[in-house]
Amino acid sequence: MPIQYSEELRLFRLATPNTAYFFHINEGGFLIHDYYGEILPMCDLRSASARIGKASFSPRSADLTTVPETAPQEYSCNGTGDYRISALQIRESRGNAATDIRYVSHKVYPGKPAIQGQPATYGTDEETTTLEVLTEDGVTGARITLYYTVFEQQDAISRRVKAENNSEKVMDLERIYSLCVEIPFGNWELGHLYGSWAKERTFERKEIPHGITAIESKRGSSSHHHNPFAAIVDKNTSEDTGAAYGFNLVYSSNFSIQVEKDYDGDLRLIMGINPTDFGWRLEPGEAFETPEGIMVFSKDGLGGMSRIFHKLYRNNLCRGPWKTKKRPLLINNWEGTYFNFDEEKIFNIAKDAGELGVEMLVLDDGWFGACNNDKAGLGDWFVNEEKLKGGLSNLSERIHGLGMKFGLWFEPEMINPDSDLFRAHPDWCLQVENRPMSIGRTQYVLDMSREDVRDYLFKCMDDILNTAQIEYVKWDFNRNLTEVASFLLPAERQKEMFHRYVLGVYDLLDRLMTAHPDLLLEGCSGGGGRFDPAMLYYSPQIWTSDDTDAMERLDIQYGTSICYPTSAISSHVSVCPNHQTKRTVPLRTRGDVALAGSFGYELDMTKMSEAEKEEVREQVKEYHKYYDVIHFGDLYRVIPPNGEECAWIYVSEDKSEALLTFVCIRNHPQIRRTVHFRGLDPNKNYADEQGTVLPGSAWMNIGVNYPKSMADGTTFKVYLSEIQ
Ligand code: DGJ
Numbered sequence: 001m002p003i004q005y006s007e008e009l010r011l012f013r014l015a016t017p018n019t020a021y022f023f024h025i026n027e028g029g030f031l032i033h034d035y036y037g038e039i040l041p042m043c044d045l046r047s048a049s050a051r052i053g054k055a056s057f058s059p060r061s062a063d064l065t066t067v068p069e070t071a072p073q074e075y076s077c078n079g080t081g082d083y084r085i086s087a088l089q090i091r092e093s094r095g096n097a098a099t100d101i102r103y104v105s106h107k108v109y110p111g112k113p114a115i116q117g118q119p120a121t122y123g124t125d126e127e128t129t130t131l132e133v134l135t136e137d138g139v140t141g142a143r144i145t146l147y148y149t150v151f152e153q154q155d156a157i158s159r160r161v162k163a164e165n166n167s168e169k170v171m172d173l174e175r176i177y178s179l180c181v182e183i184p185f186g187n188w189e190l191g192h193l194y195g196s197w198a199k200e201r202t203f204e205r206k207e208i209p210h211g212i213t214a215i216e217s218k219r220g221s222s223s224h225h226h227n228p229f230a231a232i233v234d235k236n237t238s239e240d241t242g243a244a245y246g247f248n249l250v251y252s253s254n255f256s257i258q259v260e261k262d263y264d265g266d267l268r269l270i271m272g273i274n275p276t277d278f279g280w281r282l283e284p285g286e287a288f289e290t291p292e293g294i295m296v297f298s299k300d301g302l303g304g305m306s307r308i309f310h311k312l313y314r315n316n317l318c319r320g321p322w323k324t325k326k327r328p329l330l331i332n333n334w335e336g337t338y339f340n341f342d343e344e345k346i347f348n349i350a351k352d353a354g355e356l357g358v359e360m361l362v363l364d365d366g367w368f369g370a371c372n373n374d375k376a377g378l379g380d381w382f383v384n385e386e387k388l389k390g391g392l393s394n395l396s397e398r399i400h401g402l403g404m405k406f407g408l409w410f411e412p413e414m415i416n417p418d419s420d421l422f423r424a425h426p427d428w429c430l431q432v433e434n435r436p437m438s439i440g441r442t443q444y445v446l447d448m449s450r451e452d453v454r455d456y457l458f459k460c461m462d463d464i465l466n467t468a469q470i471e472y473v474k475w476d477f478n479r480n481l482t483e484v485a486s487f488l489l490p491a492e493r494q495k496e497m498f499h500r501y502v503l504g505v506y507d508l509l510d511r512l513m514t515a516h517p518d519l520l521l522e523g524c525s526g527g528g529g530r531f532d533p534a535m536l537y538y539s540p541q542i543w544t545s546d547d548t549d550a551m552e553r554l555d556i557q558y559g560t561s562i563c564y565p566t567s568a569i570s571s572h573v574s575v576c577p578n579h580q581t582k583r584t585v586p587l588r589t590r591g592d593v594a595l596a597g598s599f600g601y602e603l604d605m606t607k608m609s610e611a612e613k614e615e616v617r618e619q620v621k622e623y624h625k626y627y628d629v630i631h632f633g634d635l636y637r638v639i640p641p642n643g644e645e646c647a648w649i650y651v652s653e654d655k656s657e658a659l660l661t662f663v664c665i666r667n668h669p670q671i672r673r674t675v676h677f678r679g680l681d682p683n684k685n686y687a688d689e690q691g692t693v694l695p696g697s698a699w700m701n702i703g704v705n706y707p708k709s710m711a712d713g714t715t716f717k718v719y720l721s722e723i724q
Contacts, residue, residue, distance in 0.1 A: 233302065248294045252505065341366065350404055408472070557593070
């Protein structure tokens with residue numbers, strides 16, 4: 001039973017194959033959290049949540065049933081005695097923000113309801129069971145529903161919240177997080193992903209200090225700087241063993257993950273929309289739904305936690321045919337030409353690439369309007385016939401004539417001041433009247449909360465996709481938001497704008513994908529500035545970073561893999577010296593590193609030597625040979641990049657094949673390097689490509705030694721397949 005309720009104990013138990021989550025309703029109607037972690041049977045855990053009186057001056061609730069400050073709250077409220085971080089704060093019509101919710105009723109049913117207008121994980125009635133707990137603030141009439149969906153075959157639970165104004169008066173939501181969790185006492189560390197442009201998702205792990213620690217964005221996107229992800233891990237947790245909780249918000253805008261450790265070591269985590277620059281007015285009868293938060297737990301270390309996220313996102317978040325269908329091996333012209341191209345140049349790149357086995361040409365920035373650099377044309381989504389003489393349909397036909405597919409770049413949310421669109425509709429940009437508009441990469445941001453703006457963008461994109469055969473779209477987003485206000489909203493609703501903006505983006509994405517369900521969409525934001533699960537719902541792959549240097553990518557792809565599956569991690573072979581780092585790395589290494597993702601090329605193939613082309617032919621063969629094990633297999637990060645070496649292994653779900661890649665970052669003579677396989681079936685026999693046959697137990701225990709002569713920046717792969 002994935003969700004059980006004991007009438008007698010007024011206790012809920014949610015269970016996945018290896019985890020359990022408990023909370024109960026106390027005599028005052030408060031929801032008290034009891035436990036989340038390794039699986040436990042149904043048992044009376046209510047005493048687990050009892051806390052000795054500790055903090056000074058802790059008030060009791062008026063009915064004397066609870067000391068809100070010391071009780072582990074299932075969903076913490078502001079202003080009524082719990083002084084720790086609050087998940088919920090509602091300002092009522094009389095102006096105060098005291099909030100206090102109590103249990104009203106609950107229901108359990110098979111399946112998982114969608115969230116109106118927002119991306120979320122999904123599951124069939126067989127895969128998922130949902131619990132809804134209705135609570136109410138008896139004074140204001142705010143009705144708060146807590147949603148929990150259990151994924152029955154995966155160790156993941158989804159959470160979200162709905163607020164309804166069940167009163168006659170207006171109320172303002174000031175904080176409404178998607179989830180609140182109390183972590184059992186322990187020696188916990190916080191893991192998270194920070195970064196910048198070209199250095200996204202660096203994994204950092206630190207002891208949690210007393211007080212509040214926050215991982216947040218207020219840039220209008222999930223951002224390069226922080227990812228809506230956090231792990232709480234025991235201080236002894238390693239890649240393979242130990243407790244690891246993972247939390248990830250399915251949201252692409254301002255998010256907040258806060259952790260509070262009190263003086264006694266008790267830990268609370270809340271995750272949801274960042275309350276800074278947020279508010280939502282609820283008129284009587286209106287409702288608001290938060291984005292979804294995902295929680296996972298594994299006792300198999302960080303690796304176990306990551307593999308739960310990977311599988312869940314591959315199967316229950318990504319949608320459409322490309323979730324399982326083999327993605328075309330592509331070449332993108334961006335680093336090959338930047339803005340400097342015409343039809344012949346693009347066609348010739350496609351032709352040379354096609355001869356080597358590349359399957360799709362993606363035309364990047366610069367094909368539209370009066371665009372010859374990043375200073376003009378954004379917003380004018382009409383082909384630039386000076387560059388592409390016969391238009392997109394002609395180019396697309398010629399590329400299809402080579403037996404290849406064709407993909408196209410857009411940056412729908414942006415507008416250059418030097419564009420026909422801006423000249424016609426200056427009011428379509430985000431702006432505060434009488435305040436100068438900040439500018440980033442010579443562009444302003446369109447007001448995506450406006451339906452007329454979205455209608456215009458949809459029509460432009462739909463027309464283009466209908467006039468030429470285009471199988472793929474790369475959706476870019478190259479600046480953060482400023483002066484976030486709309487001409488169409490009244491003053492009291494301007495604080496809704498960040499959220500309304502992202503709802504507008506989701507709406508346009510949804511319309512586009514509904515009209516073109518077979519399209520392969522790639523997300524992008526100046527590299528990986530919007531690499532989050534909400535985007536994965538629309539685009540099963542996301543451009544990971546503008547840093548294409550293979551050595552840098554080791555870190556970036558390692559960090560990204562902490563939460564996101566390999567199939568989502570777009571990764572291209574580019575030219576050397578690398579444009580971002582000036583480093584030269586062998587072409588073979590660039591290929592092997594890019595293979596640990598959604599593979600492609602990003603260079604001018606017409607400039608390659610014969611020897612390089614031969615190497616590309618080899619890489620194309622390997623792409624096909626290893627595609628399934630890489631895209632659908634389990635990832636084991638055997639040696640995280642450490643400045644000296646790095647290695648990772650994919651093992652197919654049925655454990656019939658495995659691929660190990662080792663990178664020698666810096667060689668040392670006379671040092672033996674051994675890597676042990678992981679995740680194999682100990683009792684199956686596996687052969688490598690040289691014909692050595694050993695049982696899985698031997699490959700895992702004895703491992704593989706690497707040649708001492710490996711040069712800096714070179715790679716070595718071992719592919720195993722089961723021998724019956
Ligand atoms: C940023 C992206 O990350 C690049 O791949 C490229 O598409 C440029 N934008 C184009 O302006």
